[in-house]
Amino acid sequence: MVLGAVMLNTLIAEGTKALFSIAPTFQPLQPxxxxxxxxxxxxxxxxxxxxxARWTPQPSRLFQRIVVVALPVSLLPALLLPxxxxxxxxxxxxxxxxxxxxxxxxxxxxxxLSRVNS
Numbered sequence: 085m086v087l088g089a090v091m092l093n094t095l096i097a098e099g100t101k102a103l104f105s106i107a108p109t110f111q112p113l114q115p116x117x118x119x120x121x122x123x124x125x126x127x128x129x130x131x132x133x134x135x136x137a138r139w140t141p142q143p144s145r146l147f148q149r150i151v152v153v154a155l156p157v158s159l160l161p162a163l164l165l166p167x168x169x170x171x172x173x174x175x176x177x178x179x180x181x182x183x184x185x186x187x188x189x190x191x192x193x194x195x196x197l198s199r200v201n202s
Contacts (some may be wrong), residue, residue, distance in 0.1 A: 086126045086127070089113045089122050089188070092192065093185045093189065094118075095115075100180075100181035106177065107173025110127055112171065137200070147194070147198065158190075159183055166179055
């Protein structure tokens with residue numbers, strides 16, 4: 085699951101950089117930034133699911149509900165980037181790639197973990 089998410093996010097980041105004029109100063113699309121963030125997100129999802137599996141009778145169903153809330157919340161910082169100018173070189177295509185990366189990682193975790201104990 086971790087490897088799949090990292091590979092897909094790498095494909096999204098590199099594809100975006102190839103298709104659009106993304107400045108190298110836009111750190112969120114650099115592998116040294118998004119790979120650890122992806123690993124942390126997937127490990128976080130695994131921990132949440134493990135806790136749910138231990139303490140609730142239907143962990144998959146509750147996990148799905150948590151993802152429905154957590155994903156939009158996780159997108160807020162990315163969506164604010166064009167307005168807060170935290171990273172030089174922020175563009176809408178770069179932000180779109182971040183949104184796609186968050187969504188892809190969430191869907192990988194959701195698709196994989198929803199099959200467990202369902």
